[in-house]
Amino acid sequence: MEIEDKILQTDSKSEEFVINVGPQHPSTHGVLHLQIKLDGEQIKNIEPNLGYIHRGIEKMCESMGYKQFIFLTSRMDYLSAHMNNQACSLIVEKGLQIEIPERAKVIRILMCELTRLASHQLWWGCTGLDMGAVSPFFYAFREREMILEIFEETCGTRLTMNYITPGGVMADLHPDFVRKVKEVVNQFKININEYYQLLTGNKIFQSRTKGVGRLSKEDAISFACTGPIARASGVTCDVRKRHPYDGYEKLDFQEIIATEGDCFARYLVRIEEMKQSMHIIEQLIDNIPEGNYREKIKGVIKLPAGEYCQRVETARGEFGVYIVSDGTSKPYRVKFRTPNFSNLGVLKPTATGSKIGDLVAIMATLDLIIPDIDR
Amino acid sequence: MLLLYTSNLFTHWIHSKLLSTFGNVGAFAGELLIVGISIILLVVVMAIIMIYMERKIAAFMQLRLGPMRVGFWGSMQAFADVVKLLLKECLTPDKADKFLFGFAPFLVLVVSFLALAPISYAPGFQLWNPNIGILYITAVSSIGVIGILMAGWSSNNKYSLLGAMRSGAQIVSYELSAGLSILAIIVMCGTLSTQEIIQSQANGWWIFKGHIPAIIAFFIFAIASTAELNRAPFDLAEAEQELTAGFHTEYSGMQFAMFFLSEYTNMFIVSMIGTTVFLGGWMPLHIGGLDSFNHVMDYIPHLVWFFGKVFVSIFVIIWFRWTFPRMRIDQLLKLEWKYLLPISLVNLVLAAFISIMGWHF
Numbered sequence: 076m077e078i079e080d081k082i083l084q085t086d087s088k089s090e091e092f093v094i095n096v097g098p099q100h101p102s103t104h105g106v107l108h109l110q111i112k113l114d115g116e117q118i119k120n121i122e123p124n125l126g127y128i129h130r131g132i133e134k135m136c137e138s139m140g141y142k143q144f145i146f147l148t149s150r151m152d153y154l155s156a157h158m159n160n161q162a163c164s165l166i167v168e169k170g171l172q173i174e175i176p177e178r179a180k181v182i183r184i185l186m187c188e189l190t191r192l193a194s195h196q197l198w199w200g201c202t203g204l205d206m207g208a209v210s211p212f213f214y215a216f217r218e219r220e221m222i223l224e225i226f227e228e229t230c231g232t233r234l235t236m237n238y239i240t241p242g243g244v245m246a247d248l249h250p251d252f253v254r255k256v257k258e259v260v261n262q263f264k265i266n267i268n269e270y271y272q273l274l275t276g277n278k279i280f281q282s283r284t285k286g287v288g289r290l291s292k293e294d295a296i297s298f299a300c301t302g303p304i305a306r307a308s309g310v311t312c313d314v315r316k317r318h319p320y321d322g323y324e325k326l327d328f329q330e331i332i333a334t335e336g337d338c339f340a341r342y343l344v345r346i347e348e349m350k351q352s353m354h355i356i357e358q359l360i361d362n363i364p365e366g367n368y369r370e371k372i373k374g375v376i377k378l379p380a381g382e383y384c385q386r387v388e389t390a391r392g393e394f395g396v397y398i399v400s401d402g403t404s405k406p407y408r409v410k411f412r413t414p415n416f417s418n419l420g421v422l423k424p425t426a427t428g429s430k431i432g433d434l435v436a437i438m439a440t441l442d443l444i445i446p447d448i449d450r
Numbered sequence: 451m452l453l454l455y456t457s458n459l460f461t462h463w464i465h466s467k468l469l470s471t472f473g474n475v476g477a478f479a480g481e482l483l484i485v486g487i488s489i490i491l492l493v494v495v496m497a498i499i500m501i502y503m504e505r506k507i508a509a510f511m512q513l514r515l516g517p518m519r520v521g522f523w524g525s526m527q528a529f530a531d532v533v534k535l536l537l538k539e540c541l542t543p544d545k546a547d548k549f550l551f552g553f554a555p556f557l558v559l560v561v562s563f564l565a566l567a568p569i570s571y572a573p574g575f576q577l578w579n580p581n582i583g584i585l586y587i588t589a590v591s592s593i594g595v596i597g598i599l600m601a602g603w604s605s606n607n608k609y610s611l612l613g614a615m616r617s618g619a620q621i622v623s624y625e626l627s628a629g630l631s632i633l634a635i636i637v638m639c640g641t642l643s644t645q646e647i648i649q650s651q652a653n654g655w656w657i658f659k660g661h662i663p664a665i666i667a668f669f670i671f672a673i674a675s676t677a678e679l680n681r682a683p684f685d686l687a688e689a690e691q692e693l694t695a696g697f698h699t700e701y702s703g704m705q706f707a708m709f710f711l712s713e714y715t716n717m718f719i720v721s722m723i724g725t726t727v728f729l730g731g732w733m734p735l736h737i738g739g740l741d742s743f744n745h746v747m748d749y750i751p752h753l754v755w756f757f758g759k760v761f762v763s764i765f766v767i768i769w770f771r772w773t774f775p776r777m778r779i780d781q782l783l784k785l786e787w788k789y790l791l792p793i794s795l796v797n798l799v800l801a802a803f804i805s806i807m808g809w810h811f
Contacts, residue, residue, distance in 0.1 A: 092608060094608045094609070094612075100694065113612075116612070116616075116779055116780075203775065206775035206776055207682055207683065207685065207774075207775050207776025208682075208773070208774060208775040208776075209508075209512070209772060210508075210511055210512045210772050210773060212512075213512035213513050213514060214512075214513065217513055273773070274775070277774070277775060279683055279774055279775045279776075279777055280775045282777075282778075282781055283775060283776075283777070283778060283781075430778055430779060430780065431612070431692050431693075432686075432692055432776070432778040432779060433778065434692075435692050
């Protein structure tokens with residue numbers, strides 16, 4: 076396909092005109108460039124233009140060892156850094172056929188669910204911000220800050236944690252970990268009411284999101300959507316339920332499904348997912364098993380020649396890693412299947428025919444992370 | 451009614467002094483100068499107070515402290531911002547319509563100033579008392595939209611144009627409801643002069659004594675005037691997440707400051723109209739039967755009453771902005787044409803009926 080076809084042109088004879096949203100624009104949350112053909116306020120066509128933050132992570136991974144390339148994955152979906160690391164660690168453990176200690180598994184799940192919570196809280200704040208309600212942003216960051224402090228204490232960093240490694244986790248939990256997580260849980264139960272008052276129950280917010288950006292179940296499947304977006308359209312796709320890893324099979328939690336497929340359904344699915352994450356954390360926080368937090372493995376890992384793949388559920392959907400190994404200390408080929416790339420695809424079918432204001436609502440509820448799309 | 455504080459004496463003293471020193475023409479020119487300077491000072495001081503107020507209220511609603519560094523509790527922040535804006539370069543984009551681009555901010559600001567003329571701040575404290583005061587304000591304030599359209603068109607920016615078009619549609623629509631809701635009160639008090647409207651509320655504010663039509667009119671006025679101000683939840687003209695900054699995307703420096711100042715002046719004016727028409731202007735709060743309470747209320751100066759009510763209204767407008775999400779353009783127009791306009795038309799008939807039957811107090 077020629078590049079000229081992709082770039083929309085303004086036709087001077089018609090009423091339609093093209094505007095460029097991005098790469099620097101307040102509502103794209105990153106360097107996403109959208110070309111929108113408008114007829115007045117109505118969107119006639121929309122064309123995402125990618126590549127502004129492409130760093131060649133997949134290629135860089137091929138020149139690094141199996142312990143090293145994991146650090147790059149934190150930089151893709153930076154709000155789900157733990158889950159990305161976990162997927163890469165799981166694939167290495169699968170290749171080496173080692174079993175990690177129970178304690179490490181529990182710590183991993185706790186960390187991942189905290190990440191999911193923090194990620195959804197950030198999304199909640201940004202959704203409000205995109206719709207013109209500035210205050211929810213600060214309320215969301217108040218809770219997120221508590222979680223980031225936990226990460227800072229245990230992992231040493233707040234955003235790109237690089238905490239989950241092959242064999243377990245990088246370091247043992249901080250002594251304050253259990254107390255602080257319980258604080259987060261208690262605080263969240265109080266604050267979820269504020270979420271309701273600020274956005275969920277707000278009539279203007281509901282009118283902005285209900286029936287807007289409807290995504291049908293068929294479209295969700297054919298565009299390979301995953302995560303809350305697909306689940307809001309009635310597709311069951313929670314990897315934690317369907318292909319459990321690291322002991323998710325022992326836990327009691329629900330996969331949240333909605334059928335409407337509009338922005339409000341996506342919103343509610345994420346709010347409910349936050350509650351489910353809380354439920355998972357509550358089950359584990361008092362029963363962290365004693366023992367080793369990391370299985371000792373060799374410094375230089377060599378996976379047996381062959382193909383490996385592993386998928387995990389990040390806050391935005393299914394994250395997959397596919398590795399071809401030729402038996403050396405570096406992977407022959409690495410491919411990441413990132414949720415945001417597929418989720419971006421539905422922007423065109425959902426946003427075409429709606430207003431500019433709706434585009435912002437759709438972008439907000441698709442919850443795109445641009446470095447994850449470009450890699 | 452008790453007229454404890456009146457500025458008539460003061461103004462008469464200045465007038466006679468000027469007359470005896472400079473003669474007829476000189477006194478007239480001197481008075482124009484004094485009035486002009488004082489009105490500019492009033493607007494600028496009010497805008498600075500409102501900006502500080504808005505930033506602090508927004509901050510406290512958002513679990514922050516707001517400006518804290520410049521001056522005591524950041525009280526000098528607004529002055530620092532003004533200096534910054536004065537020092538900045540005013541950029542004009544390539545291919546912009548230079549004349550209209552430069553003229554638009556002036557037009558918007560001048561219109562805001564014009565609407566200040568017939569406002570009665572306290573007994574005898576008024577620039578101009580025409581018998582069509584309210585009509586004049588509604589007529590003049592709708593010129594502002596031309597400035598916004600000019601700014602959007604001349605910027606040669608698609609975002610600006612979209613913002614200006616939205617603003618045009620919005621202000622033209624909501625002008626109707628705002629006007630009709632004021633008209634409901636005008637019908638009951640039978641005058642368009644701001645001073646007489648306030649004096650008709652000596653025995654009770656219109657929102658209390660106008661029965662249901664006055665309350666409905668007040669709510670419609672609150673919604674419609676917020677929409678006319680282009681403020682959240684109706685800030686579609688400058689929706690930053692959709693249109694970056696709407697009609698003033700391309701403006702910088704002092705030209706931007708003029709839009710900013712006129713936005714705050716308009717907020718001030720709308721609050722003053724609301725206060726004059728619905729909340730009794732400078733009339734103190736009286737509760738029937740509580741004579742001692744009423745007497746104490748009379749001792750509070752009229753200016754304090756007037757500006758107190760104005761700032762309460764401003765607080766409500768700020769409160770709207772920091773708690774509501776933004777509406778969409780079609781929802782906005784639907785709200786006006788399908789709900790507010792029919793309701794205010796029916797309300798006007800109801801008010802006329804109540805007025806004819808003499809049912810209001």
